[in-house]
Amino acid sequence: MAMESELAGAAVRKPVTLKYPFERRDVPPRFRGRLAWDAEKCVGCGMCVQVCPAFALEMVGKGPMAELRYYLNRCVFCSQCVESCPRDALSMTEEYELADYKHKVYEFKRG
Amino acid sequence: MLEESERAIFEVPIGPQHPALKEPILLLFKIEGDTIVDVMARPAYTHRGVEKATEARNYIQNIYLCERVCGICSCIHTLVYTQGVEKLADVEPPPRAKYIRVIMSELERIHSHTLWLGVAAHELGFDTLFYYVWRDRELVMDLLELISGNRVNYAMSTVGGVRRDISDAVAHQIKKGMEILRKRLDVYTEVVEKEPTLRKRVIDVGKLSPHDAVALCAVGPTLRMTGVKRDVRADDPYQAYDEIPFNVATYDTGDVLAQIIVRVVETYEAANIIDYAIDHMPSGPIKVKVPWNIAPNEIITRGEAPRGELFYYFKSNGTEKPERVKIRTPTLGNIPAVCEMLKGYHIAEIPIVFAGIDPCLSCTARFAFIDERKGKSWVWSGDQLRTYRRKYYKRYGR
Amino acid sequence: MKEALGVIELVIFPGFLFLSWLALYFEWVDRKFYAKLQYRYGPLHTGPKGFLQPFADFVKLLAKEDIVPAAVDRFLFTLTPIMMLALSFYALFYIPIVPIVRDVAFGAFEGDLILVIFVLTIIGFLKFLAGWGSTNRFSAVGAVRTAFQLLGYEIPLAVALLTAAMGAGTLNISLIAQKISTDAILASALLPALAISVICFQAELERIPFDIPEAEQEIVAGWLTEFSGRRLALFRFATDVELTLAAALMAALFLGGPYGPAIPVIPVQVSYFLWFMFKTTVLVLVLANIRTLFARLRIDQMVHFSWRYLIVAAVAEAVFIQALLAMGVIA
Known part of the structure; x- marks a missing residue:
């Protein structure tokens, strides 16, 4: 019977459950969502590809004009590529509803 | 005493799929009437080859691999991993980074222990307590999310320091959160102390003597609940633990109630540690540079995960990838102890006693061969595994 | 006319349709x-x-695949869900719900309380048979636990229910309800018996803290483990009807069932309906509240508890009512 006083509180307060697809929580400031690429800043050094633990990034072409291929289904959202990028060309967006039936591949293109 | 063959012993398998188990393990019970006579545990249904996979990745990539060894202790795994790599490379992380690591791992301890308390209540059929505890656990989860950005895989430690700083505003919020947490913990302590149906199920259940606990290599709260004062944080301080005063929680009855009390007291202690660490956090950089290639070296390192001692072994060979990483998770050390704890109790007590050690089985799966009839055990090397694979595919096709 | 009303009472209101809705x-x-x-x-x-x-x-x-494992006793496997649902419904016809034709329950006769208690026991026994016939280890353990639990709550439940009959001086549930609704002293003297029967019905319905026979974490679903599809649907529905039975029976025996002070303006049948719904809903809320308060007991602790405390309390309550009767406090 030790919980009766706690239960009395529950009877008058609103449930804590979020009705998820209808109610959403705010994304925290440091949230790590889907990757975004800034073509202007990228110099094609390939650092991001080297540090990616999930092999989710791939350079298409070589040198400063190289483009990036991003395998969304492999990404573990650790944000190491963002940290390792010497030119800040990569960033994490706040997108998080990424489940899909297909293996999504983003082809980041220049221009 | 009747002969083995004359006694009415029947076998009850619990697992690999069973509602009491959140992760797959086979516990094969020999039951006489309603009493457990013997138990055989078979983990390793979820062998994922993490240790082998570390050999194919560089030191930076491995942080995130090791983070995913366990779903709950994701901070302590990166902490011990990065601590090991720093030791390998002979680099000292800056003091502020050490404090941030301590704060993160203590927040994680709170989240893990409150999660355990909820699971224990659920295993006892006390679902209300489970919902309440998990609701208040969200408090800590929100703080972790605020600091690191994500709820589960924080990705905080990196080789040479931490990746994100804790600002003053966030530190203030953490301290406020700890205040609320302490108040909520008082409520649950009272429930555990006063609820008769709960106490009936946990007192004198799943007893373990201190002697057995040490002999069976129990670790963490499972060891401390028997009264043995052993904690890596106190005995072999890592990071900033040598500068922070705290008590090692012990209790001497060695039953499930002791497990609950040890974990609740540890949660209080963790809140105190966090408060102290925030007040005494030195300023300065949070990260130093560590070379990409690490010279040949060989070290061991350990830390206190919420479930007990977490152990890492490293061997480097001068390249950017480790030659060998060996991980021993605390649950593996606790499985012999829990088999001993279960003997002599009833079927109804299996879930709570087994959940009592806070099993985290997916981290535990290791690959070894054991031949029960011949009493032999051996481990295969990578070459033997490759040979076996070749033979297997030749015989059965791809 | 009378026959037509009887058919309506059996099938529509407060017959099967209304009772199903109620469950x-x-x-x-x-x-x-x-x-x-x-x-x-x-x-x-x-x-x-x-x-x-x-x-x-x-x-x-109902739409899910209905699996019958090869090793089960097919007869019991099919019979038990049907019997359980049928018996739960059957017992409900002896309990005054909303009497529209006569002022008593559909099947009311002198002695129907004994019949309802008997049916309650048979329902418990059917659960044992269902588990035993499944030939599954978890089902067998659950079935044995059901039988043990039956030994525990059966006697105090029967004593507590019969205490109401003693107080009212009749074994007809409808007449007991009518008597209780007009006699406030008797109703308040029976409150301890109500508390005892609430606890016993919690055990009969296998809800926390007495959900021992179907303890999910210990024995998967206990005696229900092997059932699926249509049979499981029937079992679950039967459990709901049983909950209705428990609430309606307790409301009738201890709170006066549908009978109560007449509410002005509205016809008496509607007031029956309102009183009945109010009393049973409160009882269901109490049962639900008990579910939230406790951890699950072990089977030996449950039997221990009921033999040591519940039976003693039930007998003491019966003696108390007899003493009141002898002293002439209640007539």
Whole structure:
């Protein structure tokens, strides 16, 4: 019977459950969502590809004009590529509803 | 005493799929009437080859691999991993980074222990307590999310320091959160102390003597609940633990109630540690540079995960990838102890006693061969595994 | 005319249709309140406030594959769900719900309380047979636990229910209800018996803290483990009807059932309906509240508890009522 006083509180307060697809929580400031690429800043050094633990990034072409291929289904959202990028060309967006039936591949293109 | 063959012993398998188990393990019970006579545990249904996979990745990539060894202790795994790599490379992380690591791992301890308390209540059929505890656990989860950005895989430690700083505003919020947490913990302590149906199920259940606990290599709260004062944080301080005063929680009855009390007291202690660490956090950089290639070296390192001692072994060979990483998770050390704890109790007590050690089985799966009839055990090397694979595919096709 | 009304009373109101609705309504009340106390919403999307969720669950289970394992006793496996549902309904016809033709329950006769107690025992026994016939280890353990639990709650329940009959001086449930509704002293003297029967019905219905026979974490689903599809749907529905039976029986025996002070303006039948719904809903809320308060007991602790405390309390209550009768406090 030790919980009766706690239960009395529950009877008058609103449930804590979020009705998820209808109610959403705010994304925290440091949230790590889907990757975004800034073509202007990228110099094609390939650092991001080297540090990616999930092999989710791939350079298409070589040198400063190289483009990036991003395998969304492999990404573990650790944000190491963002940290390792010497030119800040990569960033994490706040997108998080990424489940899909297909293996999504983003082809980041220049221009 | 009747002969083995004359006694009415029947076998009850619990697992690999069973509602009491959140992760797959086979516990094969020999039951006489309603009493457990013997138990055989078979983990390793979820062998994922993490240790082998570390050999194919560089030191930076491995942080995130090791983070995913366990779903709950994701901070302590990166902490011990990065601590090991720093030791390998002979680099000292800056003091502020050490404090941030301590704060993160203590927040994680709170989240893990409150999660355990909820699971224990659920295993006892006390679902209300489970919902309440998990609701208040969200408090800590929100703080972790605020600091690191994500709820589960924080990705905080990196080789040479931490990746994100804790600002003053966030530190203030953490301290406020700890205040609320302490108040909520008082409520649950009272429930555990006063609820008769709960106490009936946990007192004198799943007893373990201190002697057995040490002999069976129990670790963490499972060891401390028997009264043995052993904690890596106190005995072999890592990071900033040598500068922070705290008590090692012990209790001497060695039953499930002791497990609950040890974990609740540890949660209080963790809140105190966090408060102290925030007040005494030195300023300065949070990260130093560590070379990409690490010279040949060989070290061991350990830390206190919420479930007990977490152990890492490293061997480097001068390249950017480790030659060998060996991980021993605390649950593996606790499985012999829990088999001993279960003997002599009833079927109804299996879930709570087994959940009592806070099993985290997916981290535990290791690959070894054991031949029960011949009493032999051996481990295969990578070459033997490759040979076996070749033979297997030749015989059965791809 | 009388016959036509009788058919309506049997089939529509308060017959099968109304009782089925009532059973699903009580499941909804139970789930919703249980969830509310745990800071959850409970059923939410099917119908207004999730009102149709129990019905949707029932229909969904009916459509699911019905697996009959090779090793089960096919006769028991088919018989038990049907019998359990039929018997729960059967007993409800002896309990005054909303009497529209005569002033008593549909099947009321002198001695129907004994019959209802008998049916309650048979329902418990059917659960044992269902588990035993499944030939599954978990089912067998659950079945044995059901039987043990029956030994525990059976006697105090019967004593507590019969105490009401003693106080009212009749074994006809409808007449007991009528008597209780007009006699406030008797009703208050019977409150301890109500408390005892609430606890016993919690055990009969296998709900926390007495959900030992179907303890999910220990023995999967206990005696229900092997059932699926249609059979499981029938079992779950039968449990709801049993909950209705428990609430209606306790309301009738201790709170006066549908009978109560007449409410002005509205016809007496409507006031029957309102009183009945009010009393049974309160009882279901109490049962749901008990579910939230406790951890599950072990089977030996449960039997221990009921033999050491419940039976003693039930007998003491019966003696107390007899003493009041002898002293002439209640007539």
